[in-house]
Amino acid sequence: MRIRLTAGETVLNAALDDNATARDFASLLPLTLQMDDLFKREKFGHLPRSLTAGGEPRFSYEIGDIVYWSPGPDIAVFYDHDGESIPDPGIVVLGEIDSGADALKQFDGAVEVTIEAVD
Template sequence: MRSPAPNRRALLKACLLAAAPLALAGTTPGAAQGQGSLAMKIRISFGDRDLAATLEDNPSARDFATLLPLRDLSIDDYANNEKISYLPRRLTEDGSGPFGDERPGDLCYYAPWGNLAFFYAGYRWSRGLIRLGRIDGGFEPLRTRGKFPLRIEPLS
């Protein structure tokens, strides 16, 4: 039996990545909570603080969802407008490019460094920055200065 053509393998991989967060969240594609967002919610915990976020519907966010739960990370201050955390591996950059509507509460992936960026103050899109999701509700806990252990897990 011949192996699938490279483009068929890529299509299969894309289908599997697309299905992963839906399987984790126990939802169906029609259950999305708005254009551009998955039905997948996550919990972000550091120190004694908990935040909830909703992931975007893009290849990088779906790849990120396959890493969950993440329990051995740390989160630290960077540039007076964000906290950052390094992932155990790089995420796909498929579908990356400029996005608008940047605002505090965005959860992004910065591909050149392979880190998450949790924005708590204004910022502008830059090359390599991919929005993964947005914090639901307030993001004030991100303003707490210091370095903390970080956990990120799906919300059930």
């Protein structure tokens, strides 16, 4: 499934992975979240509910990853890399931004992000 993330004038296109967690995330769309900055590497936002488990937990990330952090329950979008690993219980990758994730650097602090499915 293809999705679009919009923050101000910034539009990022992405593809969701084919796993149970990503499919459950897709069922919440469209969604507008207040996303805060964390460690100058990611924007994260609190989901209205926990997602179904089913994706493979990871302890590393790539720029452009859209991930689920189950203790939150939060999603995060990585726009930079600081070399640090992710603590337990890890993250589940929901999808990847095609290109331009670093555009999220321009938003100092919190930003409202709308996430929607696209045809």
